Amino acid sequence: MRGSDRRMARNVAVACLVVGAFWISWQLAELVLLIFLAVLVAITLHAFAQPVVHVTRLPPHVALVFTALTLAVTFGVVFYLFGSLIQAQIADLIERLPGAWASLRDRFQLQQLEQSVMEQAKNNVPTGEALLTAVRGLTSNLANLVVGIFLVVAGGIYLAIQPRLYLDGLVALFPEENQEVARARLHAAGSALRLFLKAQLMAMVLVGVFTGVGLWIIGVPSAFALGLFAGLAEFVPMVGPVASAIPALLLAATVGFETTMWTLALVVLVQQLEGNVLTPLLQQQIVSLPAAVALFAVVAFATLFGMLGVVLATPLTVLIFALVRNPAAAPHSGPAPQ
Template identity: 40%
Template structure:
């Protein structure tokens, strides 16, 4: 009767080994499919935008939820198609102009800096960022201007976001079924709280992107800058990326201005500085009701971490990924595991909004 014990221990050991191997395989598979997983998260962000807009339509018009979602998607697609039809050809022309003028502008900048004795330092800096097979600035300009080269991926993300927005309960139920029954209620609460925080962050971010894009475009047009529309659109889009987005949008504008005159470059620098000051000190407090208060250090290091792990796509989606991760860590670890009360980002705003409604 004492023989089965070793067999039981052996089976337990084999089971643990199989679990470790299975988890390791899942981690390796997830790493290999990391780009696909990030595109899936991008689709979730798109679906969240459509769903938030649909909820607003449902409250204003008092229609059924399905109709509100269809109207939301139709309006969103109509806005995208309308913008492409109205400004698409003009933006393409300005992008082509930027491709032609930015390398020449860089050479002009090198010449101007060489006149003041900084030519060698600039050449060493250019060599340090030079990519194989091309000039330093050509590689940099190609990187900056290749934002529109992922049109196919964007279309896939938008289409997937439409599917998620039209049947959210179906996909949510399927995802929750993958979790052990005892934890499904907790997982559903964590997902709901993450969606609430993501919605609030997206609302505030959309307002900031529109304001920054308009102010930058109008300011550059007033200063007489070439490609003002494209540069303003670039500033608005890159506002989605915290910290480095405004810097990336400023670089081509300053280089083009330097090719014209140093005075114009100073005015352009001042314009971008004033727009960021307006966004940080005036606009952000006004939209604070929609904002999710994330610690700046957390957002900064999350940007670096997601960029190192996932590359450019990780940098683009770093902020919404941080919002969702921040909520999940607080809900599933700090509150549920450590039993420590802590506020959930966007929780008070959501309760305030629901009580007003």
């Protein structure tokens, strides 16, 4: 066989392998997303472990175990000290929201809209065997959620302990002449995700604190639960802040018009600070995502993968941007994992 024929056959084989890999990934989309979540957990653990290695000079794997235990103890202590308060406020929030909607409905005469929604819901209410199937499906989904959380946490720890082992295995899937480029791009993607997660975590904490404290000062009920919701929703760009503002405004409306206006001003102020001051300062070195790209990425991944796609839309987009751009221009946030 001539050299040109061999190259053609190899290119066809590579193309078939790529198509096959995409097809398998599509069939196992949920598993792929869980693996990506585990990678994010591993990157987060490494980001917290790096200062421990720098200060204590401990071996990386020992510092990683120490960091994981410290984080677990910290979350446990925080939950022990503030868990009852947050739980009470969340329960109060859930209890107050229907009344807040009723007040808004009466004020703006939305009874017809509510009646239309209720009639539509009644027509779709399952009965008999369909209801039993729905209950079984809910139970199965809860069980899958618990199993998924366990797999993500355990997989993240395993990936964080031996990252080079899995990186070398992934690089070995590429042709030998392309392995160095593949390794450089994977390192660039890891650095971009690490910087993104650091910036996003700080933004979530600051937005949650500012929102919770601001709502508490204004006098909105369940202020700290609303602040927690705002901080978590900050992970989803544009869609999350809007979603977190709705319950805050509903509850503020039950207090009075002035409180509602102050709440609206607080929401706008926090988002302006986050978008124009906080995010540019925190994300100077990471992959810059245009607003339109971030918005349509949320829509696209939500269409493809549902709610999990909404949560992971931004980090997945950061990953794609980091993989396709020049590795030499990639951000650098520390030494390669050992």
